[in-house]
Amino acid sequence: MEMLLEALASLMTFESLITVLVGVSAGLLIGSLPGLTATMALAVLLPFTFSMPPLQGLIALGAVYMGSIYGGAFTAILINTPGTPSSIATTFDGYPMARQGRAFEALAGATIASVIGGLVGVAFLLLLAPPLARWAVAFGPAEMFWVAMLGLTLVASLSSGSLLKGLLGGCVGMLLSTVGVSPVGGETRFTFGFPPLQGGIELIVALIGLFVIPELLTMAAEGKGALPQGDEFGKGEMRISRVARRVLGKPVNLIRSCLIGQIIAIIPGAGGNVTSLVAYNEARRFSRDPDSFGKGNLDGVVASESSNNVMVAGSMIPLLTLGIPGAPPDAIILGVLLLHGLRPGLDLFTETGVLTNGFILSMGLAALMLLPVGLLGAKLIYRVVIKTPYYFMVPFIAMVTMLGTFALRNSLLDVGIMLVLGTVGYFLRLIGIQAAPIVLGLILGGIAEEGYVQTMLAAVVDPIPWLRLVSNPLSKVLAGLVVLGAGTALLPMWLERSGRLRKASSGEEEKP
């Protein structure tokens, strides 16, 4: 409690408040650009945090994350183009509302839902993270191996259609994580006699390449920024208080969506796109008027936006306690934590508790900041975004990503690796291998390897060494969860293939 108050005090400074305001605004701007995801928003703005003190850097990234997830709703509602993958489900009802001249109602509903979702996520994080962090110390190498495997079972939900291609992407990512010096043996691997590769492939370099470059190439090839001109903001808007009453008047929808968002957020690898789709489906299923969904029902927008904003703070639980990113943008936050010498786990809540709690509380502040920034700045930001020609956007985003990549390790080779991964990633996406499973493999590969090799080392005198992986109750439970996770991922596919489950509409597929 003392740490919490200290953290709150450290947050109530002019610099922190300005950082949150600027972070939310920048996130909102980038998130509202179709194709630019929250991961990209964090990746692009990452270098600006290098010279900041650790807390201010984390506050900035948390605010950008919150703002970009919310910003995705703008274009989802106004022009039927999700700004971030998390807002796919927002388009289902948001766009019909905008076409009916109810753009303000949809945007205001999305804003209120996002604020509530963000605050609920922070509350969950404050309540659940410390006990989970204490529990995390029970995790030895074998348990960490199973945790990594549990994360990898989510390849199925990230692979958009083909499990085999998702697995292939995951394997490629895990192999990329082995380039450089081996964590246990200490030998140099897969450098092909090229010493600069000994440093391995930096996670953020791969993230920037795999997520940003394919989008830039797509924009260049299409020759447009995807946004048609015009003003669909709506003039005959209703009052914000009336929208708030409508949103809060259906608490069950809000609570259910927030709970769904939180549960899915804890599972490593599941992103906001998964949470918003599940929450939207459940809102429709439990509605008294399910037929009105997809035709402009505010409940659909509220379900999608509240759940994906719960995910922002919620996905930090596995990140801060186990070092497992709950969603791709969290990988960037993990990179920043490591950059400042902060290792996920119990220490984060004891030795650096003020910093960690300050970061968590700053996300709550960012959620509150969404209300004024979102409502007052929405129209202005929208106009700036819509009027920036794509031919300026592509080169300047490329320049910022090159700068950001170079600044990580002062390495021009990293820029080359980023470009190669991005270009290859574009063509892999064409043949159905998405970036998300590759990144998931890259993140979890190192954890899985360390856990596996250390367990094998400890079991060197055992008659059957690999049995050490399931020698204690916790690892048995985790192994069971891996089997369960794989089963629940495969079961819907099997049911769908055998015609027992109505095929999901193609529009509900995850956007990479």
Place this chain on the structure above:
Amino acid sequence: MILRLNTDIAAGGFGLAFAALLWLPRGEMGRLSIIFPRAILVLLTVVAVALIVKGLVRPGDRRIEITGSPRRLLVVAAGFFAWWVAIGQLGFLVSSLVAVFALVWYLARVAGPVSLVRLARWVPIILGLVVAFYLIFTQVLNVRLPTGLLI
């Protein structure tokens, strides 16, 4: 542009090629260093073969679509790589000014010819933004950007 391609076989082929690339240098490594990559290499090979078999028996998508102009895609991708090489040779500031200006001009041509007046109007915008980023990184963030022959 739509290309006829069995994506399962293409993905499987890529997996096998990637596995082969990493399979060859594995012999030089000790047991502790190779134990995990070897397991993943085997898994990758199995998945790649399964994809090829699936592609032959029950293929998924048999075509890929490159939305927009493939030529523009390749030119811009090549431009990015040329820009990267130029940063090392000429320095960040000069190469970025040239690259950004060239890319803006090339991409703007999609909507029609770009007049000299329009080009001249872009110069201060591009110059201002590139120099601003250069100064932010070198002076504020203390990042030593490559200088090359120029700056």
